[in-house]
Amino acid sequence: LGVVNDPTLNRDSCGSALIGGRVLWTCRDTQTVDSSGVNALPIISTTASWTDLNAQGQPSLSGNTYSMYGSNNLQSTFYPLQADECNGNTAGSCSDNTRYAIWPDSSPLVTDTAADGTVTAYTWIRNDHIKADLSDLTPDCVSSLYKVVYSTSAGHDALPTVTLVNENFWTASEQLPYGAYGGFVADGTAYLYGKGSSGTVGLAKVPVGSIENKSAYQFYVNGGWTSMAPSLGASGVNIPNVSAGGQGTYYYSPPWNSYVWIGQPGLSVSADFFITTSPNPEGPWTQPTKFYSGANGNATLGAYTLQAH
Template identity: 50%
Template sequence: MSFFTTPFILFLACVDAAPHALQVKRAVTPTVSGTPEVIGVASDVAWTRDSCTSTRVRNRVLWTCRDSQSSDAFLSSTASWTNFTSDGTPNVEDGVLTMYGTNPLSAAYFAVQNDECGGSAGACSDGTRYALWQNTRPLPVDTGSDESMSLYTWVANTHITADLSCLNPNPSTSLYRSDYSPNATVDELPAATLVNQAFWPVDSISYGNYGFVISDNTAYLYGLLNGSATVALAKVLLDSIEDKTAYSYYTASGWSTTAPSLTDTSAAIANAGTGGQGTFYYSSYFSSFIWIGAPYYGDNARFLIATAPSPEGPWTTPTEFYVGEQGTAALGAYSQQAHPGLSEDYGSGRDIYLTYTKVDAKFSTPLIHVVWE
């Protein structure tokens, strides 16, 4: 069985925006205006890609995707750029949002380490694999007056067997940093460097792996509790992402510098996502924090939305607002994402763009435009 033709949901089943000044915040239930429009697909002519996410980087968008196949290589992750038109909308031409950028053929974008069987996709000699697949978009941090940026991604070090069961159901989580320079060439991708291979140790909450939102120079990082779809929350100042001593953790007792255990139910935040893949962001249009994502990990193209007045909640019960077209393969749709970086004012306007992975004879990434009432 090809790992590439096995969608990411099988991996996930084995484990359980831009800064802004906030005004009055409220929980609301957004309503779609008209019918969401599939405006095309995000695609690179050189690669077939699974499970893509995106982050706005100055005047372009950086995409990171999972298993990626070209005529010459198979990588467990790749990256790409896309452009905007002069009116600030995604540059879709003839139904295609063109992805571009030079990926090396010998190493994944989020490099697999030597003690994880190495190589371009983590394949081991005994038929197992280290599947280093990101769940959410990179977290952007301004680093200089020259418009340089660092982008952070937490990736679980998951070890799977040939039948896709997990050898380490609560693995450690690596922190990668991608460094963007405005002086780079057009096709050059910001190189991803491993900061810490076990930033979150084995059997701990993988904060940031489930998503993040940025507010008032602070990153709020979401992670899943053990054996459940329940979400926990940590926070850290943007200039201290790499310093674990700078983190605080939320429980029913409030914020603390002591991290809760993987099984601490007091850390649970009701309705902050469903456990299915998705995206957090802030919308000034609704004066609310927003989560958009899947109802569960599985074969579906359903999109749910929940909102809250603060990152801690209380979050509204997630409700369905859009269902995409199912693919023709046995597992035809999954990996739902929202893309505030593509949308008006980083998602703070009246619209949002969505994608998911659609599986037919090949993988594709439909791009959907949603306008709110």
């Protein structure tokens, strides 16, 4: 359809969610663009923007551009860095040349739209502590839970407010980062997928009104639901074919009467899109199938994190 763009910002990996009749985009590393079109420092690890929909609920394009807007405070990050995440700068860069890459892997999960239009959503983000070569110092790290609230009383360009619910919601090397890999809401229940460094993808569920209460979660283990969170390496947790291994998007398709995952295979750098479907959140999921190959870019990495591009 077109290019999603804010000409004043250079952004990496933006995911989207429908909030208040508009589309909210949450993006990873962002730089400002000066008047000559050159990217400028510093790096801001997360920012956000709005785009509009037309009366038919379709993207409101200007030519082939889908224009982003919003009042970003470029002196801080959309998902706030914490004191133990080298938050003396907006990149999370540490003095030992490491970095806390607080990058969302999935879009905010909307759990409630109130009568006055206030929208509540949540995002789980892995607290990746990475080296200069992007390798993880803690592959199965802590995951934080953030609350995102949009109020209709805020100005048109105002972005939702974000608060940290729990920096250690899923503890390091103990549980899968449920929600960070994606999820959806169905019949008042949030279904949340988590992927560990071993490739295991597990599933948790929780009533939408109890997202912040860990004791309300149930976990799919050995073909059934249990209130006891499985350990990171527990057997019977992995759900076969629930993805092709890389980043993607989960949603429910009414025409197909199926749950759907669309995304990429593993750490691919090609624009190959795969799909798998299931009648239930826990499966059985079909064998992931490649359904589309896009044109690769001409940069060092032709394509990556397809869910967010």
